[in-house]
Amino acid sequence: MTIKNYIEENKERWLEELFEMIRIPSISSIPDHKPDMYKAAEKWVELLKKAGIDKAEIYDTPGNPVVYGEKMIDQKLPTVLVYGHMDVMPVDPIDLWDSKPFEPEIRDGKIYARGADDDKGQSFIQLKAFEYLVANGLLKCNVKFMVEGEEEVGSPNLGAWCEEHKEMLKADVILVSDTGMLARDIPSITTGLRGLAYWQVEVTGPNRDLHSGIYGGAIANPINVLCDMISQMTDKNNKVTIPGFYDDVEEVSEKERTLLNKAPFDLEEYKESLDVKAVHGEEGFNTRERTGIRPSFDVNGIWGGYTGEGAKTVIPSKAYAKISSRLVPNQDYHKIADLFKKHFESIAPDYVKVNVEVLHGGQSYVCPIDSKAYEAASKAFTEVYGKEPVPVRSGGSIPIISTFEDVLGIKSLLIGFGLESNAIHSPNENFPLEQLYNGVETVVSFYKHFTA
Template identity: 40%
Template sequence: MTNKLNSAINFAHENENRFRDELIELVRIPSVSTDVEHKGDMQKAAEYLANKLKGIGMNNVSIMPTGGHPVVYADFLTAGDDKPTVVIYGHYDVQPTDPIELWESDPFAAEIRDGKLFGRGTSDMKGQVMASIHAVEAWMKQGGMPINIKWLLEGEEEIGSPSLGKFIENNKDLFACDFALNPDGGILAEDLPTIPYSLRGLAYLELTLFGPAGDLHSGQFGGAVLNPANELARLIGGMHDENGRITLPNFYDSVVELDDEERKELARLPQDEAFYLEQTGSPKLWGEKGYTPVEHTGGRPTLDVNGLLSGFTGEGSKTVLPAKAMAKISMRLVANQDPIQVKKQLIQYIEENIRPGVTWTLDEHTGAKPSLTSRDSDGVKALAKAMETVWDVRPLYYRVGGSIPVVGQMMEILGVDSVMTGFGLPDDNLHAPNEKLTLGPWYKGIDTLIHFFANLVAN
């Protein structure tokens, strides 16, 4: 194994320029999933990846239809039944390029400047997909993979993966595995390898209060008719107490608390109060008492108003008593919380606190379950050892404040955890103009994955 591992690493180093050029080829395909005009490009990107997987020796390569853009599947299952089987996840779709005038170069030209590859999808996540493919290729050149692998490369992540859950459900046997590898992440700095092991879930809801049949004159009717905007503001104001805790009934009952060991690990992250103040431009931080900012953003649930709409919002004045008021509300959830359950808790809060004089509706937009992978799992330990070998420093562990629906779907449908990684940087401008991928950490990422596959067998 050691000789093959060394040979695989040498192969990767010898082929770095080719690896980079193949990534450039993929980035130059404008696979924007939100735009119907790019439907042909979506198919082209899927075909590019399918051909690449065939070229490195994968079996059963297939472009599989879904309700939307296709999934690319492939496998290599010759390592033996006693070896782990891992599903490697990725997505080949990218965000739109707006505002195009802020790009310093064509977003699909894939230009290299100062050791960085600029272009839409370089970091999110075509670079991570190709790093995985190149790491597997390096092992295939040694006669095969030390583990069994399956590929699941989708084309709808940037639009919320609307087809993926049903697709996985319909192909449960095909994707049976021990765990999934999800490289749709990143590291905190070029010299700080990091492992995300938790994702917050999401419940996104729209609350609308209805009062009078139409807008009224506030002088003629104000004080006699309950103003739905006032009532909505009162309800929202009561959703947190003076300590920053959410007041929905039984909201914290299922929350998994951070233990002392985990809090010490999170404290290693270079993200203190000064960091958050600098990153946000806020005059002062706020949050649930008893927790640090890094604990707030990954380890605690939240309730935030994302938008408000009511009454007259144009220039000047108009003394209107509005007929309705609307708030878009998102709740970020932590391990063991469920989007359906927290919606019920919000309904109970409204029912217990709303006053007569208005009616209301609560519409659900999207939801995702949270995930928490044990830092002591074989997959995470194999990744940590690989990062320490390549970077020569013990990796940091962190909780991600956002949501990746496929991680929850893998757990719910297949019953497996996901080992998360990735080799982009915080300043990669994901979803923004001038997205880029720094090539140095990307090459190290390929080496890391080569070691990771070997460590899974050693463990």
């Protein structure tokens, strides 16, 4: 049976299965959802077995569980290791969702839900391509699945788990659907990922909240100080001021910059879709370069003092921020995490106390475009989308990808089907059914070319 016919015959069941997975609110950053991680793991075991995996099991880690399953047909044949993650991001601000995040709804041909794309929908593509190959006697290699529950919090335990199960995880390539395409009609393969360093900072002023009338003007306000300190972290050209921050940044050649800028990009459309009058970033680089080959510096959250309705005249004791940098190849996240901590502490004035905690991080990654796996994927996209895919350096991070290379010695191939409009990590995350089905076709085609 052709894959198109197989999809047609099975899609109702598939959506039911995917929706069951989505309904489990497996938010990894909120400890209260730990039981949901186990529910999601059990669901994965169930679906893997249903799809034809011979054995599938839940492995405990010091954090959330990992699901591992395999179908070994012949040790001598090549082996594909599929990686995905069952955890999702938090859903706040909840009031901006048009439907409930964990009650998937199909509107205008798209599934709306947290995880519809990232990564429940996308990893489901891998699962269903495998199911088709098994069901139709077309599988010509060994397949392993490794699905973790901590990707959205930086995979703190998967590296050690891989180390422990190195033998079991042996493979020729790791296949990952957790990235995006440039547009629905512009297929692309992600060949680079930025790394990440993430901190939480706490600035303490007085030992208690103070009345802003009685003390205002005489005591440093930790919010004002935090704002000053954050402001000092970037200069007029929007370069990060941390000494040594750019020391190891890979200087991309003119040739590569030219190639990079060949990917279609419409600045006016980009600004319009975000409703901003102007873009803003590091001087000397354009928008695509700023996210592809340059590091960033963003405050991801800030809080302190009175944030309720109306007016409260308080000088708070403490102010906090969550801050992160996306890193590019050669920037070591441990080094950057440390440089930030030292610098931020060093610029703290003596009228406050500053505490910097490194929350997590991950290394950047570059994928070679001359490998057999990349070539197979390129052919597969060309077959399904009618165009050769563009190699793209993504601004995002999947910290575990570089860990896989370090620990397992295996390169990853990032073939993702997300679109910019899918709003991952945001309210109204969605995934077009068209991308779900095209994704399955593409992965099926990948296996064909990879095992040819």
